[in-house]
Amino acid sequence: MRKLTTALLTTALLIAGCGNDTGETPETLRLVAHDSFADAVTDETFRAFTEETGIEVEVLAAGDAGSMVTQAVLTAGNPTADVMFGVDDTFLSRALDGDIFTEHTSALIDTVPDSLKLGPENLVTPIDFGDVCLNYDKEWFASTQIHVPTKLDDLRSDVYAGALVVEHPATSSPGLAFMLATIDEFGEDGWLDFWEDLRDKGVEVVPDWTTAYYEDFTRYGGDRSMVVSYASSPPAEVIFAEEPLDAAPTGVIEAGCYRQVEFAGVLDGTEYPEAAGDLIDFMLSVPFQETIPINWFVFPANSEAELPQEFVEHTVIPDDPTQLDPQYIADNRETWIQQWADLMEG
Amino acid sequence: MPTRRIRWGWVAVAALPALFLTYFFAYPLGRILSLGLSEMSIGSTGLQSRLVSVGWFTLWQATLSTVLTFIFAAPMTWAVGRYEFRGRKLAMALVTVPFVLPTVVVGTAFVALGWRESIGAILAAHVFFNVAVVVRTVGSQWRRLDPDLLNAAATLGASPLEVMRRVTLPLLRPSLAAAASIVFLFTFTSFGVILILGGFTFATLEVEIYRQAIVLFDLPLAAALAVIQLVGVSLALYLYSRYQERHSASWELASEDAVPRPAGRARIGVYGSIIGTLAVLAIPLAVLLTRSLGSFDDLFAADLIVGSPVEAIRNSLLTAVAATAIALVIGIMAATFVSHRSGTLSRWFDTTLMLPLGTSAVAIGLGFIVALDWPVDLRASLALVPIAHALVAIPFVVRIVLPTMRSIDPDLRHAAATLGAKPISVWRRVDLPLVSRAALVAAGFSVVISLGEFGATTFVARPNTATIPTLIFRLLSRPGPASFGTAMALSIVLAALTAAVILWVDRFRVGDIGSF
Numbered sequence: 001m002r003k004l005t006t007a008l009l010t011t012a013l014l015i016a017g018c019g020n021d022t023g024e025t026p027e028t029l030r031l032v033a034h035d036s037f038a039d040a041v042t043d044e045t046f047r048a049f050t051e052e053t054g055i056e057v058e059v060l061a062a063g064d065a066g067s068m069v070t071q072a073v074l075t076a077g078n079p080t081a082d083v084m085f086g087v088d089d090t091f092l093s094r095a096l097d098g099d100i101f102t103e104h105t106s107a108l109i110d111t112v113p114d115s116l117k118l119g120p121e122n123l124v125t126p127i128d129f130g131d132v133c134l135n136y137d138k139e140w141f142a143s144t145q146i147h148v149p150t151k152l153d154d155l156r157s158d159v160y161a162g163a164l165v166v167e168h169p170a171t172s173s174p175g176l177a178f179m180l181a182t183i184d185e186f187g188e189d190g191w192l193d194f195w196e197d198l199r200d201k202g203v204e205v206v207p208d209w210t211t212a213y214y215e216d217f218t219r220y221g222g223d224r225s226m227v228v229s230y231a232s233s234p235p236a237e238v239i240f241a242e243e244p245l246d247a248a249p250t251g252v253i254e255a256g257c258y259r260q261v262e263f264a265g266v267l268d269g270t271e272y273p274e275a276a277g278d279l280i281d282f283m284l285s286v287p288f289q290e291t292i293p294i295n296w297f298v299f300p301a302n303s304e305a306e307l308p309q310e311f312v313e314h315t316v317i318p319d320d321p322t323q324l325d326p327q328y329i330a331d332n333r334e335t336w337i338q339q340w341a342d343l344m345e346g
Numbered sequence: 347m348p349t350r351r352i353r354w355g356w357v358a359v360a361a362l363p364a365l366f367l368t369y370f371f372a373y374p375l376g377r378i379l380s381l382g383l384s385e386m387s388i389g390s391t392g393l394q395s396r397l398v399s400v401g402w403f404t405l406w407q408a409t410l411s412t413v414l415t416f417i418f419a420a421p422m423t424w425a426v427g428r429y430e431f432r433g434r435k436l437a438m439a440l441v442t443v444p445f446v447l448p449t450v451v452v453g454t455a456f457v458a459l460g461w462r463e464s465i466g467a468i469l470a471a472h473v474f475f476n477v478a479v480v481v482r483t484v485g486s487q488w489r490r491l492d493p494d495l496l497n498a499a500a501t502l503g504a505s506p507l508e509v510m511r512r513v514t515l516p517l518l519r520p521s522l523a524a525a526a527s528i529v530f531l532f533t534f535t536s537f538g539v540i541l542i543l544g545g546f547t548f549a550t551l552e553v554e555i556y557r558q559a560i561v562l563f564d565l566p567l568a569a570a571l572a573v574i575q576l577v578g579v580s581l582a583l584y585l586y587s588r589y590q591e592r593h594s595a596s597w598e599l600a601s602e603d604a605v606p607r608p609a610g611r612a613r614i615g616v617y618g619s620i621i622g623t624l625a626v627l628a629i630p631l632a633v634l635l636t637r638s639l640g641s642f643d644d645l646f647a648a649d650l651i652v653g654s655p656v657e658a659i660r661n662s663l664l665t666a667v668a669a670t671a672i673a674l675v676i677g678i679m680a681a682t683f684v685s686h687r688s689g690t691l692s693r694w695f696d697t698t699l700m701l702p703l704g705t706s707a708v709a710i711g712l713g714f715i716v717a718l719d720w721p722v723d724l725r726a727s728l729a730l731v732p733i734a735h736a737l738v739a740i741p742f743v744v745r746i747v748l749p750t751m752r753s754i755d756p757d758l759r760h761a762a763a764t765l766g767a768k769p770i771s772v773w774r775r776v777d778l779p780l781v782s783r784a785a786l787v788a789a790g791f792s793v794v795i796s797l798g799e800f801g802a803t804t805f806v807a808r809p810n811t812a813t814i815p816t817l818i819f820r821l822l823s824r825p826g827p828a829s830f831g832t833a834m835a836l837s838i839v840l841a842a843l844t845a846a847v848i849l850w851v852d853r854f855r856v857g858d859i860g861s862f
Binding site: 058062064068233236240241250 | 378381450453454457458462463541542543544547557559560561562563711712715716719723725726804805806807808809810812816817819820822823824825826827828829830831
C-alpha cells in the first residue's frame with residue numbers, strides 16, 4: 001500500500017511539474033470556472049478550440065463564484081490558471097479591486113450589446129447573461145382563474161397571499177438577484193416596505209433554489225404557484241420533460257427580472273497571455289456561444305448567436321431587466337442582506 | 347546499542363505523518379491565517395456580540411448533537427457489538443449509507459418530510475449523518491472484549507445492568523471517547539447541514555467563516571474566527587487525549603469468533619434494535635427512492651446527463667482508493683508512534699492528528715491556494731483531492747486504530763522481542779494482525795469520506811473530473827422533472843455503492859487473531 005501511495009504521489013508531482021516549459025504556444029491552457037460551469041464541461045466543449053490551435057483546455061472547478069474570486073484575489077499575480085470564467089456582476093468589483101486580470105480586449109467585443117459591458121472592456125469580456133425572473137405555474141393560474149401578476153407591486157395584493165416562494169439572498173444567487181431587483185424597482189426607501197408586505201402576505205423563504213423549485217413550487221407538488229427562478233427555466237422544463245411537451249408548463253413574469261452577466265478575463269501572471277486571450281475570443285465566437293443555452297441555461301452575450309428552438313419557443317428575454325452597478329452592489333450588499341434578514345426573520 | 351537503534355526507528359515512524367501534516371495542514375493553515383490576521387487592524391470588527399452568539403450556538407448544538415447521536419445509536423451498537431447474527435454485516439453496511447449522502451440531497455428529503463429551518467431539523471440531520479460513526483467505531487471494539495470477563499462478572503452475581511456499567515462501558519471507554527470526539531468535531535464544524543436546514547438564523551463558526559471569507563471577503567475577521575475555532579478545538583482535544591491516555595487499559599483482545607449468537611429475549615432485542623434503527627434511517631432514503639422511480643432508465647441515457655455516470659463512479663472510486671491508501675499509511679504510522687510513546691510530545695502529536703477534522707475547511711482550502719505552490723505547484727493538481735480527503739480520514743484511522751493498539755499487551759511485544767524479533771517484525775507479527783480489524787473499519791470510513799467528498803475540496807480549484815456528487819449537484823441545479831428524478835436515482839446509486847464498498851471491506855480479515 002505504501003508503494004501505491006508513493007507511486008500516486010510521485011505521479012502527481014510529475015504531472016504538477018510538467019507544463020511549465022516556456023514558449024509561445026502552450027500544450028495546455030487552464031481555465032478556472034465556478035462549479036456549475038465546470039460540471040457541464042465535456043470532451044466536446046473545447047474540441048473546436050483544440051483542433052484549431054493544438055492547445056488542450058483543462059478546466060478547473062473552483063467552488064461557487066465567490067469562492068473562485070476569493071481564490072484568485074489571494075493568488076493575484078501567481079494564478080492557478082490562465083483564464084477565469086464566471087465572475088458575475090455581484091463579484092466583479094472584488095475581482096477588479098484585486099487586480100487579478102491582465103489586459104485583453106476581445107476581437108469580437110463589438111458583437112456584445114453595451115448593456116452587458118458592466119466592467120472595463122480591456123479587462124473583462126462578457127460571455128453570457130441570465131435573467132432571474134419569477135416563474136409561475138400555468139396550470140395553477142388557469143385552474144384558479146387568477147391573473148398572472150404583471151408588475152412586482154401586484155404581489156402586495158391579497159390575491160397572491162401565500163403564493164410566492166423566494167430564496168434567501170445570503171445563501172442563494174437567484175435570491176440575491178431578486179432582492180436586488182426589488183431594490184431597483186422600489187428604491188432604497190421603499191424596498192423594505194415591499195418586503196414587509198410580502199412577509200405579511202406569507203411569502204415563503206428557503207435557503208436554496210433546489211428547495212424552492214422542487215419542494216415548494218406547485219409544479220412539483222408544493223403549495224407555491226410562483227417561484228424565483230430563471231427565464232431559462234420554462235425551456236428547461238420542456239427539454240428535461242419525462243414525456244414530450246408542446247408547451248412549457250411554466251411561464252416567466254417579465255416584470256422584476258434581474259440580469260446576471262458572467263465575464264471572462266485573462267489572469268495576470270499567466271505565461272501565455274496571447275493564447276489565453278484566444279481562448280476568451282473562442283468563447284465569445286458564434287459556434288461556442290450557440291452551445292451556451294443548452295449546456296448552462298443562460299444566454300449568449302454575442303448578439304449574432306442564434307438561440308436553440310426550445311428557447312425561442314418557450315421563453316422570453318425581458319426587454320428591460322434590472323441591472324445595478326457592480327460597485328454599488330459591492331458597497332451595499334451586506335447592509336441590504338442584513339436589513340432584509342432582520343425584517344424577514346425578526 | 348539496541349535502545350539507540352529503536353529511537354531512530356521511532357523518528358522514522360513519526361517523520362512521514364509529521365511531514366505530511368506539516369506540509370498539507372499546518373503550513374497552509376499558518377499561511378492563510380497569518381495573511382488574514384496581518385491585515386487586521388485592532389478594533390476594526392464590531393461583531394463581538396455576533397461572535398459570542400455564534401460561538402455559543404456552535405458549542406451547544408455540537409454537544410447536543412453528539413449526545414443525541416449516542417442515544418439513537420445505542421441499541422444498534424449493542425446489538426452489533428454484543429452478538430453475531432445473520433445479516434449483521436449487511437446492517438453495518440446499511441447504517442453507513444447516510445454518512446455519505448450529499449447534504450443537499452438529504453436536505454431535500456428532510457424538507458419533503460416537513461423538517462425545515464429549525465434547530466430540530468439540524469439536530470435530526472446531525473444524528474442521521476453520524477450514527478454510523480458510533481455504531482461502527484464502538485461496535486467493532488465491543489466485539490473484541492473477552493466474553494469470559496463479562497460472563498465472570500455475571501457469574502459473580504452482577505446484574506446485566508451492572509455488568510454493562512462496571513465492566514463493559516469502562517472497557518469500551520476508548521472507543522466511546524473516540525466516537526464522541528469525531529461526532530463532536532464533525533458537528534462543531536458543520537456547514538452544509540446548517541446552511542440548508544438552518545437558513546440564516548443559525549450559524550456555526552464554520553458558516554460564519556465562509557460568510558466572512560467568501561461572501562464578504564473580510565479575511566481578517568474570517569481568520570480571527572478560524573483561530574478561535576482552532577483554539578477551542580485544540581483545547582477540547584488536548585483534554586480528551588489526556589483523558590484517553592489515563593483511562594486506556596490493556597486487556598486481552600478476544601477473537602471475534604467468540605461473539606455469541608443471541609437467543610431468546612436477546613434475539614428479539616437484537617433484531618428489534620437493528621430493524622428499528624435502520625427503519626428510522628430509511629425514512630429520508632425512502633423519500634429519495636420514491637422520487638427516483640422511473641428515472642433509473644434515464645440515468646444511463648446520454649442525452650440527459652452530460653458526462654457519463656459510469657465514468658463518474660469510476661472517478662469517485664479511484665479517488666477513494668488513493669485517499670484511503672494515504673490515510674491508512676499515514677494514520678497507522680502515526681498511531682503506532684502515539685501508542686508506543688507516552689509523554690507530552692506524543693500527546694501533542696495525538697492532538698495535532700485530530701485537528702484537521704476540527705479546522706475550518708474554508709481556511710484549509712484557501713490555505714492550499716496560497717501555500718502549495720512550492721516546491722512544486724500543487725495548487726490545482728489532481729493529487730490534492732485525495733490528499734484533502736485523506737486529511738479528514740486520518741483522524742478516523744488514528745482514533746479507530748489507537749484504542750486497539752493501546753490495548754495490546756506490552757508483554758506480547760516483549761516476548762517477541764526477547765525471542766529475537768526486530769522491532770519492525772514485532773510490529774508486523776504482533777501489532778499489525780491485531781489492529782487489522784480496526785484498520786479495516788477505518789478504511790471503510792476513509793472510502794466513504796472520499797466518496798462523499800468531505801473536507802476542503804469545495805474551496806480549492808481542482809481539475810474538473812466528474813464524480814457522483816458533482817453529477818448530482820449538476821442535475822439538482824437545473825429545472826425539469828427528469829433532472830430531479832435522475833439526481834435522486836444517482837443518490838440511490840451512491841447509497842448502494844457505499845453499502846457495497848463497506849460490505850466488501852468488511853469481508854477482509856488480515857491475519858488470524860484467534861491464535862493469541
